[in-house]
Each structure stands twice: as structure tokens, then as C-alpha cells.
Amino acid sequence: MRPPLLAPLVLxxxxxxxxxxxxxxxxxxxPVEAPPVARASDxxxxxxxxxxxxxxxxxxxxxxxxxxxxxxxPRHLFVPGVSLxxxxxxxxAPIGFDQTISQxxxxxxxxxxxxxxxxxxxxxxxxxxxxxxxxxxxxxxxxYTIELVPQLAADADERLRRLGYANVHVRAGDGYAGWxxxxxxxxxxxxxAPERVPAALFEQLxxxxxxxxxxxxxxxxxxxxxxxxxxxxxxxxxLGYVRFVPMVHGDG
Numbered sequence: 218m219r220p221p222l223l224a225p226l227v228l229x230x231x232x233x234x235x236x237x238x239x240x241x242x243x244x245x246x247x248p249v250e251a252p253p254v255a256r257a258s259d260x261x262x263x264x265x266x267x268x269x270x271x272x273x274x275x276x277x278x279x280x281x282x283x284x285x286x287x288x289x290x291p292r293h294l295f296v297p298g299v300s301l302x303x304x305x306x307x308x309x310a311p312i313g314f315d316q317t318i319s320q321x322x323x324x325x326x327x328x329x330x331x332x333x334x335x336x337x338x339x340x341x342x343x344x345x346x347x348x349x350x351x352x353x354x355x356x357x358x359x360x361y362t363i364e365l366v367p368q369l370a371a372d373a374d375e376r377l378r379r380l381g382y383a384n385v386h387v388r389a390g391d392g393y394a395g396w397x398x399x400x401x402x403x404x405x406x407x408x409x410a411p412e413r414v415p416a417a418l419f420e421q422l423x424x425x426x427x428x429x430x431x432x433x434x435x436x437x438x439x440x441x442x443x444x445x446x447x448x449x450x451x452x453x454x455x456l457g458y459v460r461f462v463p464m465v466h467g468d469g
Contacts (some may be wrong), residue, residue, distance in 0.1 A: 246282060246334040247334060250289075251289035254380065259294075260301075266302065266305035267305055269305070270287070270321055273307060278325045278326060279329075284325070286355045286356050287352060290351045290352050291380075292304050292310075294380060295312070295351065296318065312345055312346040313369070316369060317345075319345075319349065323459075324349050328352055328353060328406075330441070330456060331353075331404045331406060333356040333404065336357070336403075337402075338403050339353050339357045339361070340395060340399075341405075342363055342406070342408060343363070343364065344373045346376065347387070350387075357404070359385075360385045361388070362386070363387075363389075363395075364387065364388075364390075365390070365465060392409075393415045393417065393466055395420075400421035401424075402426065404429075405418050405428040406429050406430070407430035407431070409461055410430075410461035411463070411464040422446050423446070424446055424449070426446050428446070429441065431461040438458070439461060441455075441456040442456065
């Protein structure tokens with residue numbers, strides 16, 4: 218039986234990611250808007266935990282749009298069976314099928330590294346419960362997300378639709394192949410570590426686009442890397458050390 222594709226586990230160190238360029242040298246960023254959540258599903262205690270988490274994230278993450286997105290997306294609704302307090306700890310959280318979702322610092326750090334302004338089409342490899350996709354959805358125009366575990370993909374799709382994240386499109390499949398039917402993508406994010414970034418993901422990245430991925434596999438040092446594609450050439454920027462589970466092929 219093939220091993221499952223898991224979500225990243227631990228952030229070892231990071232370099233602060235500067236906020237996206239502002240109006241002086243590019244288009245104005247779109248406002249951060251999220252679907253309304255029923256008060257019964259997002260009680261005052263959850264909002265208080267979330268506010269405290271965002272205050273903590275702000276000590277390391279300087280991207281105001283990302284912090285606003287983290288404040289608006291109810292993480293506890295993406296970790297069924299976990300207490301409110303646990304849902305808002307800066308730790309990975311279980312989501313079933315022997316899987317976890319990333320700690321909030323990792324979600325914020327990677328989202329900031331994508332430099333989203335609001336009009337981008339994003340490809341995510343590794344849906345998990347849909348939490349990272351929900352955060353990306355309020356920062357961009359459309360999110361296409363691929364999950365290797367079919368039941369996780371189905372659960373995430375139902376959850377995202379129910380919560381109103383209509384610009385997220387979920388598919389079960391092999392992330393190594395990407396989603397060529399909807400390419401090119403302005404941004405690509407990978408939430409498990411390949412030895413090398415699959416060529417298909419670079420091919421599906423638009424010129425001028427950004428790809429963020431942990432690179433290094435299971436048996437060697439891993440780093441989070443931001444790639445920029447310009448004129449057919451790809452430039453890499455090291456963002457710091459991380460420890461992610463390996464990215465797994467669909468055939469195991």
C-alpha cells in the first residue's frame with residue numbers, strides 16, 4: 218500500500234518575508250474578503266483564540282494582507298474533532314487518515330512568500346483539510362488544489378463549498394502532474410517536500426509567476442525555496458530551513 222501524502226509538520230527556522238510590492242511599483246492589492254461565517258459556527262471564544270494567534274503571528278510575519286486572511290478564516294472548522302484551544306495553537310493539527318495540517322506560522326509564512334495581490338490564479342499541491350486553500354482563496358482570485366488522498370479531497374471540497382469558498386476548486390490526484398487543464402498559474406504552492414520540484418509544475422507556472430515549495434525530500438536537509446519564472450528562466454531564493462514530509466507520487 219502506498220504511503221499517504223501528509224501535510225508539513227515543523228517549521229525549523231525562517232527568514233522574514235517582505236510584504237508584496239505596493240502601489241508605488243505595481244497595481245494596488247485587492248482588499249481581503251472572506252465568506253461570512255454563521256455566528257453559531259464561529260463563537261466569540263473562537264474569535265478570541267484566532268485574534269490571539271494572529272497577534273502572535275504578527276511578531277514574525279509582516280504581511281498585513283496575510284494576517285488579515287488568517288484572522289478571517291476560522292481554522293477550527295478545518296480540524297474536526299479538535300478543541301477550540303488546540304485548533305488555534307501554533308502547532309500542526311490532525312485531520313484524519315493519519316494526516317495533519319500545517320502549523321499556522323507555516324501557513325502564514327508560505328502565503329506571504331507567494332506575494333499575492335488578489336488577482337492571481339493559484340495552484341496548490343496538497344489540499345489536506347482545505348485550510349491553506351481557504352486562506353489563499355481570500356488572497357487571490359482562484360485556487361486550484363490537488364489532494365492525493367481521495368476521501369480528504371472529497372471532505373475538503375464539501376467543507377469549502379459549505380463555508381462559501383466558491384473560488385476554490387478541489388481535485389483528487391497526483392500533485393506531480395499538476396493541473397494542466399487550467400494552466401498557466403500565476404502562483405504555485407507545494408505543501409510536501411519533493412527531492413526536486415516536478416518539471417510539470419514549472420511548465421504550468423506563468424511567466425512572471427512565483428512557486429514556493431520545500432525542497433529536499435525525506436533523507437536530506439530541506440529548505441523552503443521561492444522560485445521566480447522570468448523569460449523561461451527560473452531563479453531560486455532560499456527562505457530558510459524546514460522539515461516537511463516527503464511528496465509522494467500517486468502510484469506510491
